[in-house]
Amino acid sequence: MAGKRGKRRQDYLANDLTVYDFANSARPVGTGRIKKGAANSTITEVKNLSGGAGPSSKMKADDEELSWFDKDVDDFDIPPTDSIEEEEEEEENLEGNQGASSRHRRSKETRSQLQQKGGRVYPVDLWYLLAGYVHPEHIHKFAAICRDAYETTRKYQFWRNLYKRFYTKEKQLPEDLKPHAMERNHGLRARCIRALFLLAPPLVERVQPKGPFDTDVDSLIGYRCLLVWHQPSQGKWHFCFKLQKPSLQQQKSNSRPAYLEDVKTGYNNLFYNPEEGCTVLQVTSTHFAATSPHVMGQVLSASHMTLSHGFRHQRLRLSFDSSRVSESGSAGHAFEAVLDPAIAIRIFHWWDPNYPFPT
Numbered sequence: 001m002a003g004k005r006g007k008r009r010q011d012y013l014a015n016d017l018t019v020y021d022f023a024n025s026a027r028p029v030g031t032g033r034i035k036k037g038a039a040n041s042t043i044t045e046v047k048n049l050s051g052g053a054g055p056s057s058k059m060k061a062d063d064e065e066l067s068w069f070d071k072d073v074d075d076f077d078i079p080p081t082d083s084i085e086e087e088e089e090e091e092e093n094l095e096g097n098q099g100a101s102s103r104h105r106r107s108k109e110t111r112s113q114l115q116q117k118g119g120r121v122y123p124v125d126l127w128y129l130l131a132g133y134v135h136p137e138h139i140h141k142f143a144a145i146c147r148d149a150y151e152t153t154r155k156y157q158f159w160r161n162l163y164k165r166f167y168t169k170e171k172q173l174p175e176d177l178k179p180h181a182m183e184r185n186h187g188l189r190a191r192c193i194r195a196l197f198l199l200a201p202p203l204v205e206r207v208q209p210k211g212p213f214d215t216d217v218d219s220l221i222g223y224r225c226l227l228v229w230h231q232p233s234q235g236k237w238h239f240c241f242k243l244q245k246p247s248l249q250q251q252k253s254n255s256r257p258a259y260l261e262d263v264k265t266g267y268n269n270l271f272y273n274p275e276e277g278c279t280v281l282q283v284t285s286t287h288f289a290a291t292s293p294h295v296m297g298q299v300l301s302a303s304h305m306t307l308s309h310g311f312r313h314q315r316l317r318l319s320f321d322s323s324r325v326s327e328s329g330s331a332g333h334a335f336e337a338v339l340d341p342a343i344a345i346r347i348f349h350w351w352d353p354n355y356p357f358p359t
Contacts, residue, residue, distance in 0.1 A: 003077040015099050017089075018036060049053065055127035057099075066344075072152075097192065100210065100333055101173075107339060110165050118314075122148070124148050124151070124152070127145075127146075127149045127152045128152055128155075128158075130149075130324075131149075131152045131153070131158055131161075132161060132165075134162075135200075135202070136162065136196045136200045136202070136203055136257075137200075137202050137203060139153060149163070154270065154318075155206045156185055156188055156270060158231070159182075159188050159189055159192040159270075160182055160188070160192075162196070163179075163192045163195055163196070164184055166195075166196060166200050167179065167199060168199070171198065171199060173195060173198060174357075176191060177191055177195040178200070181203040182195075185267075185268045185270060186267050186268060186269055186272055187269070187270075187271075188270055189270050189271055189273070190271075190272070190273035190275070190276075190350075193351050194350075194351055194353075194357070197351050197352065197353055198353055207351075207352050207354075208287060208354060209346065212284075212343060212344035212345065213305075213314065213344070213345055215345055215346055215347045217303040217305070217316070217318075217345065217347075218303055219346070219347075220243055220279060220281060220300055221244035221300055221301065221302065221303065221342070222245070222299065222300065223245050223246075223279065223299070223300050224243065224244050224246060224297070224298070224299050225241055225242070225243055225296055225297065225298055225299070225300060225320060226243065226244050226278070226296065226297075227240075227241075227242040227296060228240070228241055228242070228291055228293060228295060228296055228337075229339045230288075233284075235286075236284055236285065236286060237284070237285050237286075237287070237288050238282055238283070238284055239282070239283045239284075239285065239289070239291060239339055240280055240281070240282050240283075240286055240356070241280070241281040241283075241300075241302060241337075242278060242279075242280050243278070243279050243280070243281060244277050244278045244279070245277040245278075245279070247276075247277050273350070275350040275355075275358075276350065277335070277350075278349075278350050279346070279347060279348065279349050279350070280294070280345045280347070280348040280355055281346075281358060282344075282345070282347075282348065283316055283339045283342050283344075283345050283349055284342065284343050284344040284345075284346075285339050285340070285341060285342055285343065286313075286341055286343060287340075287341070289338065289339050289340065291337050292335055292337065294335050295318075295320040295335045295337055296322060298320035298322055298334065298335055299320060299321055299322070300318060300319070301319050301321040301354045302318075302319040302321060302350060303316070303318050303319070304316070304317040304319075307338075308340050308341040308342075310341075312332065312341070313340075313341030313342060313343055314341065314342045314343075315338070315339070315340040315341065315342065316338070316340070316342045316345065317336060317337070317338050318336065318338075318339075319335075319336050320335045320336070320337070321334075321335075321336065322334060
């Protein structure tokens with residue numbers, strides 16, 4: 001029995017302690033620790049070879065150092081789970097999987113860094129107080145600070161307070177933009193924005209006319225024509241094209257069926273605005289020109305500005321098509337509207353005071 005134990009102990013030493021484990025090789029050595037059983041076996045073997053241990057101590061060592069099969073679970077040195085994961089990551093790096101393991105390690109470091117750094121979460125009341133000092137032209141910047149600031153701009157009271165800060169009795173406003181109209185929740189945001197372009201000086205300067213041809217008609221390419229009309233004005237003619245920008249959100253809302261919940265909340269929708277994305281292109285001419293009503297429902301595909309016949313005014317040619325790009329890859333000009341001579345061209349967005357907003 002003693003011979004078998006000695007043989008097993010020699011095999012154990014030969015298998016667990018090799019020169020390959022401690023030489024300059026690419027094989028990972030784990031955390032660099034020698035196992036408890038291997039360390040005790042090495043110490044006992046050194047003592048036996050040096051002669052410092054007697055036969056009694058040798059028999060005692062044989063009794064203490066059992067083979068791998070005779071040991072209990074408590075005799076093994078099991079590293080913690082974190083060290084095992086670190087060893088596995090090191091082995092993956094050595095084997096060539098540096099890309100995946102490095103990305104995984106970076107994600108773990110990023111999560112740990114965020115947890116350590118944390119951050120300051122200010123109460124919602126603070127953002128509500130700061131919203132009272134935000135200028136109208138900086139609302140989008142204030143809403144982009146954090147989620148609480150964004151939610152503050154979605155409150156009815158935020159837009160009412162913004163309207164009260166700039167409202168003056170001396171300024172003449174349309175009937176639907178007066179203070180009593182701001183008591184209604186339905187469409188409050190759109191009415192407040194329209195009123196601010198009449199009350200706030202920075203916004204008033206943006207809609208002031210700069211010149212007869214300072215607008216870029218090409219910016220309206222891709223808009224769909226909803227309505228066409230003309231009207232005389234002091235010996236001139238104004239030709240108006242109401243265009244709407246195609247929006248994915250509007251397409252989804254139009255295709256989605258109506259539910260009972262929409263009817264319940266329909267009269268308290270802060271963001272209700274039937275003119276959202278609409279623009280009016282106004283072309284002023286000295287002579288009347290017949291415009292085809294077939295352009296309604298078509299998409300503006302091209303615009304051309306050239307000199308008129310007398311070289312005194314401009315000549316505007318608008319091309320409309322049923323689709324923005326035809327199947328052949330080039331824009332198909334099915335209908336055209338030619339306005340000659342054109343002495344002024346202006347673009348009115350839905351928030352412009354000169355926009356023909358329906359009452």
